[in-house]
Amino acid sequence: MSSENFKVTTTADETRIQVRGMLDVNTAPTLAEAVDELMAKRPARVLVDLTALDIIDSSGVAVLVKLYKGIRAQGGQVQITGARDQPLAIFKLLRMDKVFAL
Amino acid sequence: MSSENFKVTTTADETRIQVRGMLDVNTAPTLAEAVDELMAKRPARVLVDLTALDIIDSSGVAVLVKLYKGIRAQGGQVQITGARDQPLAIFKLLRMDKVFAL
Amino acid sequence: MSPPAVRLSMPGSLRYRAVAVRVVAEACRLVSRPDAEGDASSPAYDLTHPFDAAVVSAFAEIFNNIAIHAYGRRGDGGIDIAIWVTDDSIEVELRDHGSPFDLSSVPVPALDELHEGGMGIHIARSLLDEVEYEPGPPNLWRLRKRLEAAPARASAGG
Amino acid sequence: MSPPAVRLSMPGSLRYRAVAVRVVAEACRLVSRPDAEGDASSPAYDLTHPFDAAVVSAFAEIFNNIAIHAYGRRGDGGIDIAIWVTDDSIEVELRDHGSPFDLSSVPVPALDELHEGGMGIHIARSLLDEVEYEPGPPNLWRLRKRLEAAPARASAGG
Numbered sequence: 001m002s003s004e005n006f007k008v009t010t011t012a013d014e015t016r017i018q019v020r021g022m023l024d025v026n027t028a029p030t031l032a033e034a035v036d037e038l039m040a041k042r043p044a045r046v047l048v049d050l051t052a053l054d055i056i057d058s059s060g061v062a063v064l065v066k067l068y069k070g071i072r073a074q075g076g077q078v079q080i081t082g083a084r085d086q087p088l089a090i091f092k093l094l095r096m097d098k099v100f101a102l
Numbered sequence: 103m104s105s106e107n108f109k110v111t112t113t114a115d116e117t118r119i120q121v122r123g124m125l126d127v128n129t130a131p132t133l134a135e136a137v138d139e140l141m142a143k144r145p146a147r148v149l150v151d152l153t154a155l156d157i158i159d160s161s162g163v164a165v166l167v168k169l170y171k172g173i174r175a176q177g178g179q180v181q182i183t184g185a186r187d188q189p190l191a192i193f194k195l196l197r198m199d200k201v202f203a204l
Numbered sequence: 205m206s207p208p209a210v211r212l213s214m215p216g217s218l219r220y221r222a223v224a225v226r227v228v229a230e231a232c233r234l235v236s237r238p239d240a241e242g243d244a245s246s247p248a249y250d251l252t253h254p255f256d257a258a259v260v261s262a263f264a265e266i267f268n269n270i271a272i273h274a275y276g277r278r279g280d281g282g283i284d285i286a287i288w289v290t291d292d293s294i295e296v297e298l299r300d301h302g303s304p305f306d307l308s309s310v311p312v313p314a315l316d317e318l319h320e321g322g323m324g325i326h327i328a329r330s331l332l333d334e335v336e337y338e339p340g341p342p343n344l345w346r347l348r349k350r351l352e353a354a355p356a357r358a359s360a361g362g
Numbered sequence: 363m364s365p366p367a368v369r370l371s372m373p374g375s376l377r378y379r380a381v382a383v384r385v386v387a388e389a390c391r392l393v394s395r396p397d398a399e400g401d402a403s404s405p406a407y408d409l410t411h412p413f414d415a416a417v418v419s420a421f422a423e424i425f426n427n428i429a430i431h432a433y434g435r436r437g438d439g440g441i442d443i444a445i446w447v448t449d450d451s452i453e454v455e456l457r458d459h460g461s462p463f464d465l466s467s468v469p470v471p472a473l474d475e476l477h478e479g480g481m482g483i484h485i486a487r488s489l490l491d492e493v494e495y496e497p498g499p500p501n502l503w504r505l506r507k508r509l510e511a512a513p514a515r516a517s518a519g520g
């Protein structure tokens with residue numbers, strides 16, 4: 001599954017989600033659907049790459065939190081990496097830089 | 103000389119100007135200054151690369167025309183390449199696609 | 205006529221130009237890509253759609269002319285912009301309180317020569333369906349363009 | 363108070379959100395990078411300057427809330443935006459005719475937990491110097507931020 005804003009690639013080892021551009025109230029719902037689909041597969045390891053993410057808002061943060069909590073609740077691992085600029089500032093403000101190990 | 107919008111590189115053979123982003127009424131004057139400086143050096147061969155140019159307006163076109171006419175009047179060669187999307191449409195509309203050999 | 209979807213009032217100066225251009229670019233998106241998410245997926249406004257490219261390019265020329273010619277680059281007056289969007293068209297009005305002029309006296313540039321000026325009005329007229337001007341005060345520009353029947357739009361890929 | 367530099371009136375719907383966000387992003391540029399060319403050099407609005415990132419992020423949260431909560435996603439009312447820019451500050455007012463609410467009753471989220479909602483107001487308040495709300499009609503939001511003394515701004519390079 002993919003859209004203009006994200007790409008999901010699955011290998012034997014892990015599922016990789018690359019998010020790019022703007023993840024906000026208008027674009028987050030499509031990612032939220034992809035997260036639901038992904039969770040149905042109970043992946044063991046998910047890597048979220050935010051290197052190409054330019055802008056996020058609280059709706060975008062909510063989807064990442066949902067992913068993080070959901071996969072972990074299933075016993076999976078989640079790693080969120082690469083945040084920079086505005087997204088990094090938002091994660092720091094919400095003290096998520098620790099949880100997400102950014 | 104360079105700015106956010108263009109980069110001038112001079113080798114033994116030629117002077118290469120890469121233009122990027124928006125070349126418009128606000129950004130064209132800086133390029134116009136660079137063109138004046140360049141013409142003072144009477145270059146034999148100038149290559150203008152528009153591959154990274156996203157948007158142009160009539161002020162931007164005017165600077166390219168000034169460059170083209172000026173260098174040729176000095177006996178130099180000018181080649182303008184790589185226009186795409188909106189800039190290409192404007193050059194076509196102004197029938198400059200022939201002159202510029204785009 | 206129904207009220208415009210978007211109204212923007214701003215200084216008639218080149219310094220503020222990008223504010224107006226971006227508003228028009230977004231309004232174009234609503235016409236040319238109504239099925240896209242309500243928002244651009246990237247912070248760049250992109251003019252790859254020919255409709256957007258045409259309207260934004262034409263609008264920018266008319267805006268530049270108001271700032272440069274009507275207000276003589278003094279930035280001492282405002283521009284009021286109203287935008288109507290429908291399923292398949294956009295209409296943009298610009299009103300300014302600068303010097304009026306006679307549009308019919310502007311010559312069409314001879315395109316067998318290369319020009320360093322006098323191309324703005326020609327660009328705007330060529331790219332739009334209608335460019336109307338009523339000298340004021342306030343001077344009024346009315347720009348209109350219809351979306352052409354979509355030539356097999358590239359699939360959205362979602 | 364002097365009249366705002368920019369006024370924007372538009373539907374209070376998420377579909378039009380990018381119009382407003384882009385206007386605010388450009389207005390921020392006028393404050394944070396006044397020495398830059400009057401225009402962005404690229405069609406992307408960039409939020410790499412912390413001032414722009416803060417103001418645009420906060421504004422977007424407040425705009426979203428009006429569309430979602432005050433207008434209940436019905437898009438049946440407008441938003442009027444006024445922007446004042448000075449050398450070192452921006453002020454943005456938003457007026458809507460949706461349902462008023464009691465801002466003081468919104469709890470500050472406990473940041474030792476991970477939340478999937480209730481972060482918007484907190485983000486806006488944390489990023490700005492002032493966030494004021496007066497229930498209406500019209501409901502009024504007043505957002506303010508000062509530019510901090512420039513920490514050795516990267517040279518323009520031109």
Ligand SMILES: Nc1ncnc2c1ncn2[C@@H]1O[C@H](COP(=O)(O)OP(=O)(O)O)[C@@H](O)[C@H]1O
Pocket residue numbers: 160265269270273274303304305310320321322323324325326
């Ligand atoms: N809004 C305006 N107010 C006054 N005069 C204008 C306006 N727009 C255009 N003009 C006149 O028409 C001429 C042609 O405009 P245009 O085709 O855009 O080329 P340019 O601006 O490069 O001269 C201008 O030189 C100016 O004399």
Ligand SMILES: Nc1ncnc2c1ncn2[C@@H]1O[C@H](COP(=O)(O)OP(=O)(O)O)[C@@H](O)[C@H]1O
Pocket residue numbers: 058423427428431432461462463468478479480481482483484
């Ligand atoms: N403009 C508004 N009009 C009405 N209610 C609002 C408005 N903004 C916020 N609220 C209320 O405050 C709550 C908290 O808002 P916020 O922190 O942005 O989080 P969220 O929107 O994710 O719930 C909302 O759930 C809503 O009940």
